[in-house]
Amino acid sequence: MELGEQLQKLREQKNMSREELAQEMNVSRQAVYKWENNKGYPDIENLIKLSDLYEITLDELIKNDRTFQKKISIDEDKKKENDLTGPGFYIGIIFVCFGLFIDLGSYSIGITILGFLTMAFYEDLKKIFWNVKKDFNEQ
Structure with missing residues (x-):
């Protein structure tokens, strides 16, 4: 499952609208939309806030999305x-x-x-x- 799908599922489990999540996270509703539709990714600070809000670890949040993992991996070279x-x-x-x-x-x-x-x-x-x-x- 990609990160966006997981974020949407977690938000719905909390019975929150995108607008409510956006206010909680101090971001725009459009940002939440982009995250949930894999058109953009939250930065590390927002990932931490999301993991706290949804009461899951960062590992649980991102471990199934290989594309996102590649994006945040450190380029050894x-x-x-x-x-x-x-x-x-x-x-x-x-x-x-x-x-x-x-x-x-x-x-x-x-x-x-x-x-x-x-x-x-x-x-x-x-x-x-x-x-x-x-x-x-x-x-």
Whole structure:
């Protein structure tokens, strides 16, 4: 059963209209309609309110709707891009240290900036590099 069907069933079991639920949840009646017809999903705060109102766990509320589970699952690749244990962070630190501690004149500032950019945009820089390399190999 999809989340919308379950929300509608739970609301009807409580003998509530969409309008009453909307007032209770402090949302519009249209929002409740969208949730119940799988045209939109409640945010996490509203899911918690709904689970409290209907006296069921969040797990019981969402476990049967695979589409919704995929929508709220954490993208592991994105999570890895943003942590400080990736290669981009270490490569950037090396550039920063190299730029700060080795006197190369005006190049030191550029190398330091390159280090900070590498730490912040490693995944993007890697994609650009591989695309340029692929384009070069095709010519």
